Amino acid sequence: DTPxxxxxxxxxxxxxxxxxxxxxxxGSTPEIIRAFTGYQMSPQVLAEETVRTVVLHDSADVSxxxxxPDSNLYELYTTVDSADSQRYEFTISQQAGATVTxxxxxxxxxxxxxxxxxxxxxxxxxxxxxCTVVVDDTLAPELTFLGINPSDxxxxxxxxxxxxLVRVEDDSPVDSIRLESEPMTLGGDSAFIKIxxxxxxxxxxxxxxxxxxxxxxxxxxxxxxxxxxxxPPEIDETKLSGQTVMENGVFDTIQLDSCVRIDPxxxxxxxxxxxxxxxxxxxxGVEPHYDATSRKVWFTVADSEWNExxxxxxxxxxxxxxxxxNAATYSVTGINDAPVVTISDQSxxxxxxxxxxxxxxxxxxxxxxxxxxxxNFTRGNVFEVDSVFALKCIPQKGDLGGRCLYVSYxxxxxxxxFRTDTTLDTxxxxxxxxxxxxxxxxxxxxxxxxxxxxxxxxxxxxxxxPMTTRTGE
Numbered sequence: 001d002t003p004x005x006x007x008x009x010x011x012x013x014x015x016x017x018x019x020x021x022x023x024x025x026x027g028s029t030p031e032i033i034r035a036f037t038g039y040q041m042s043p044q045v046l047a048e049e050t051v052r053t054v055v056l057h058d059s060a061d062v063s064x065x066x067x068x069p070d071s072n073l074y075e076l077y078t079t080v081d082s083a084d085s086q087r088y089e090f091t092i093s094q095q096a097g098a099t100v101t102x103x104x105x106x107x108x109x110x111x112x113x114x115x116x117x118x119x120x121x122x123x124x125x126x127x128x129x130x131c132t133v134v135v136d137d138t139l140a141p142e143l144t145f146l147g148i149n150p151s152d153x154x155x156x157x158x159x160x161x162x163x164x165l166v167r168v169e170d171d172s173p174v175d176s177i178r179l180e181s182e183p184m185t186l187g188g189d190s191a192f193i194k195i196x197x198x199x200x201x202x203x204x205x206x207x208x209x210x211x212x213x214x215x216x217x218x219x220x221x222x223x224x225x226x227x228x229x230x231x232p233p234e235i236d237e238t239k240l241s242g243q244t245v246m247e248n249g250v251f252d253t254i255q256l257d258s259c260v261r262i263d264p265x266x267x268x269x270x271x272x273x274x275x276x277x278x279x280x281x282x283x284x285g286v287e288p289h290y291d292a293t294s295r296k297v298w299f300t301v302a303d304s305e306w307n308e309x310x311x312x313x314x315x316x317x318x319x320x321x322x323x324x325x326n327a328a329t330y331s332v333t334g335i336n337d338a339p340v341v342t343i344s345d346q347s348x349x350x351x352x353x354x355x356x357x358x359x360x361x362x363x364x365x366x367x368x369x370x371x372x373x374x375x376n377f378t379r380g381n382v383f384e385v386d387s388v389f390a391l392k393c394i395p396q397k398g399d400l401g402g403r404c405l406y407v408s409y410x411x412x413x414x415x416x417x418f419r420t421d422t423t424l425d426t427x428x429x430x431x432x433x434x435x436x437x438x439x440x441x442x443x444x445x446x447x448x449x450x451x452x453x454x455x456x457x458x459x460x461x462x463x464x465x466p467m468t469t470r471t472g473e
Contacts, residue, residue, distance in 0.1 A: 008036075043068040043118040045076070047131040048099075054106045056137040056171050056213075063101040064116040064129055072120040078102045079115050106135050108173070141170035141177075141209040143219035146190065157225040161196040161232075161322055166219065172211040179207050179221075183327060196232035196322040198225040231266035232322030233273055235259060240314055242328035243299075247307050247335040251286075251299040260316050260324075268318055270295065276315040285310040286330045299330060305366045307334030336443045339365035339373060341450035343437055346416070349459050350430050354416040363439045363447070374440040379419060382433040383454050386417040416454055430458045 008018070020032045046065045054060040066076055076088045078100065088100050104114055112133040118126045146165040148157055167190050168174055177184045177191045184191040184207070191209075202224045209217045239259040243251050257270040277288045277297055285306055290297045299312075309331040317323040343362045346354045360370040377385040416435070418426045432455040440446045 041069040042124040043073060043120050043126040045116050045118045045126045045129040047114075047116070047129045049131055051132045051134060053134045053136050056106060056108070056135050059103055059105045060133055061101050061103050062114045062131045062133065063099055064131075066098050066100060066116075066118045066126075068118070068120055072122065073098070074119050074121045076100055076116060076118040080104060080112055104133060106133065108135070111135065137172050137211070137213035138215065139171055140215040141168050141174055141211050141217035143168055143207055143209055143217050145207075145219060145221055148223070155222050155224055157195070157198060157223060157227070159227065160198060160225075160230050161194055163192050163194050164221065164223070165190060165192045166207055166221075168209050168217075170209070170211045170215075170217075172213045172215070175210050175212050177207065177209040180205055194323060194325070195223075196324060197230045198223065198227075199229060200225055200227065230320070230322055231263040231318075233266075233316045233318050233324055234261040234263075235314060235316060235324045235326040236261055237326055240326050240328045242312075242330055244331040244333060246333050248304060249332070251330060253296055253298040256295045256297060256314075256316075259314075266318065272319050274317045276313075276317070278313045280311040280313075286312065286332075288312055301332060305337075307332045307367075334367060336441065336445055337366050338445045339363050339368070339439045339441050339447045341437045341439055341447050341452075343450065343452045345453040345455070347455040347457060350428060350456050352456070354454055356413050356415045358413055362437075365439075365441050367443070368441045372442050376438050376440070376446075377414075378436040378438075378449070380433040380435045380454075382419060382422065382424065382429070382431065383416050383435060384419045385435065386415045430456050432456075 006018075006020070015035060015037050018034050018036060020034075022030050024030075044067050048063040048065060052060055052062060062078075064076070064078070066073065074089070078086050078088070086102060100116065102114060102116075104112060106112065112135075114131045114133060115128050117128045144167040145155075146167055148155060148162050148164055164179065166177075166184075168177055168186070169189055174186060177186060179193050182193060184193040191207075202222060205221045205223060207219045207221055236259050240254070245251055256275055260270070260273065262268065262270070262273075273295075275290060275292070275295065275297075277290050279286060279288055284302060285308060287300050287302055288297055289300065309329050311327045312330055313325065313327050315323055315325040341363050343357060348354055359373075359375055363370060363373055363375075365373060379385065418424065418429075432453055434451050434453050436449045436451055438447050438449050
């Protein structure tokens with residue numbers, strides 16, 4: 001009635017059988033057979049905080065708790081983006097669990113996501129844990145009046161046109177700055193505006209500035225003018241408010257004569273005006289083209305895949321050098337193009353190994369970076385993708401005609417091997433097989449199934465002809 005205890009060391013995953021045989025004195029040998037299934041538990045990583053709020057230009061400690069039921073931890077990767085990965089290796093004393101803390105600096109208002117993923121000594125990966133770092137900024141921009149033209153902080157306007165200059169300082173980037181409702185031009189830590197028309201007298205204006213966090217700063221400015229009233233041309237902002245087209249679309253041509261108002265007392269006409277049209281980023285995005293004779297402007301897009309927004313600046317000047325300006329936004333709305341697989345065929349001699357495939361450099365998508373693409377592999381009659389070798393890929397649930405993996409934020413590498421269920425002599429087999437690869441972008445659009453050929457060839461060795469020689473001949 002005494003139980004007999006057998007230690008059982010499970011050294012591999014899968015089904016196996018244990019047979020217990022009893023040898024009796026009478027020569028009989030009864031047996032008991034029991035089936036077992038060996039499985040392995042992956043490490044687990046949890047962020048101590050899923051959301052962390054940090055003050056702009058400060059640093060934050062982001063911590064992850066790592067456990068492994070098998071007490072088999074090996075390493076952990078953390079990353080803020082694909083180019084900023086850090087590796088931590090575990091010691092024997094940390095096998096029961098550990099906490100890893102990474103310090104991240106917050107340089108701007110962009111939300112950061114810190115990720116971590118652990119691996120044990122059997123190459124089992126945990127799901128990716130994430131902590132979102134939210135940036136907090138409550139300080140308004142600080143404005144300082146620098147003067148007119150400028151001249152020693154003087155507010156007296158001696159002649160028109162003139163330039164009003166202010167300094168703007170803020171921890172966050174300044175999004176916009178205006179004199180009352182008129183936009184000012186930002187350059188470094190200062191902003192200016194050209195004033196072409198003023199009534200005689202002393203007037204108080206106010207400068208407003210907004211940063212990216214939505215904080216608003218203001219500054220009162222008193223301007224004095226004792227000269228005569230001027231009549232500058234005035235751009236109709238409703239006529240030059242910008243345009244939006246779909247990708248590969250065409251912007252409307254603009255007749256500038258219809259976009260400017262001229263005071264009847266000014267004494268000049270449309271053809272007396274001089275127009276200047278400039279782009280925010282020359283050579284990129286939207287490019288304006290101006291015909292001075294017809295005073296028409298039309299637009300082209302330098303790159304057919306470009307789908308962003310760009311500011312175009314219009315300035316109109318009268319013969320008396322009085323001017324007005326306006327900035328209009330021209331946008332291209334992108335059309336989601338399917339990604340393209342760019343894997344080349346491979347050929348090696350019998351017994352050789354195919355080159356590993358780096359997934360990040362094996363597909364192109366106009367809208368998404370490589371690390372955000374989802375891969376799908378369909379095995380052939382002979383070969384298959386060895387997804388186990390893709391150590392930093394995360395399995396996706398569901399079978400989409402093959403093994404579906406998300407390329408993670410770390411390496412993303414796979415290799416080609418013989419199918420695990422093959423009955424071929426893998427050491428001597430020669431021939432060609434085709435595998436199919438496809439990739440999906442973040443909008444859910446799949447590339448076409450792309451065939452890639454993998455070939456193993458024999459190296460021909462000519463037979464050796466034995467030769468003998470006889471002395472003297």
